Amino acid sequence: LLNDNPEFEHIIRDCWNSLPFAGTKMLLVSKKLKALKGIIRTFSRDNYSDIEKRVSESFEELTACQRVLLSTPSPAACIKERQAYAKWATLAKAEESFFHQRSHVCWLDKGDSNTGFYHRQVRARISQNQILFLKDDSGAIINTREAILAHAVNFYENLLGG
Numbered sequence: 001l002l003n004d005n006p007e008f009e010h011i012i013r014d015c016w017n018s019l020p021f022a023g024t025k026m027l028l029v030s031k032k033l034k035a036l037k038g039i040i041r042t043f044s045r046d047n048y049s050d051i052e053k054r055v056s057e058s059f060e061e062l063t064a065c066q067r068v069l070l071s072t073p074s075p076a077a078c079i080k081e082r083q084a085y086a087k088w089a090t091l092a093k094a095e096e097s098f099f100h101q102r103s104h105v106c107w108l109d110k111g112d113s114n115t116g117f118y119h120r121q122v123r124a125r126i127s128q129n130q131i132l133f134l135k136d137d138s139g140a141i142i143n144t145r146e147a148i149l150a151h152a153v154n155f156y157e158n159l160l161g162g
Contacts, residue, residue: 002040002043002044004090004093004094004097005047005090005094007043008043011039011043012036012039012040015035015036015039016032016036019031019032019035019036021035047094048094048098051091051094051095051098052095054091055088055091055092055095058084058087058088058091058092059088059092061084061087061088062081062084062085062087062088064084065077065080065081065084065085066081068080068081069081131148133148134148134151134152136151
């Protein structure tokens, strides 16, 4: 999430190189990491707090820019629309990453033990990964397990020359 932000690496590098600590290498690393913790926390709060609201607002801004661009096309409106799109795309990617990380935390929290949550997740995954039917070359629907298996084997034998 933070690594996707182009400013993040600059901020970390500048702070890391400007921190004036002395001592053994391990002590130096430890002190610098401790000092960076607050900087990273502030950066994260400034850029990613209330991410859902910020994505929604940036999307509204983007649609407004697109309406202006469609009604009165101009180079300035085009530039503004590109900037709004870039802002929205960055925030939307950050939001997706946030929810992806959050789902992993939820899974780690509840998924490891033998709980109802775990079994619901397993059932959902099994139902997602099932092939319920296939269409053959003539458009006929194949919906029995044995026929699907035979059709798949036949398809790959023909494809690979087996």
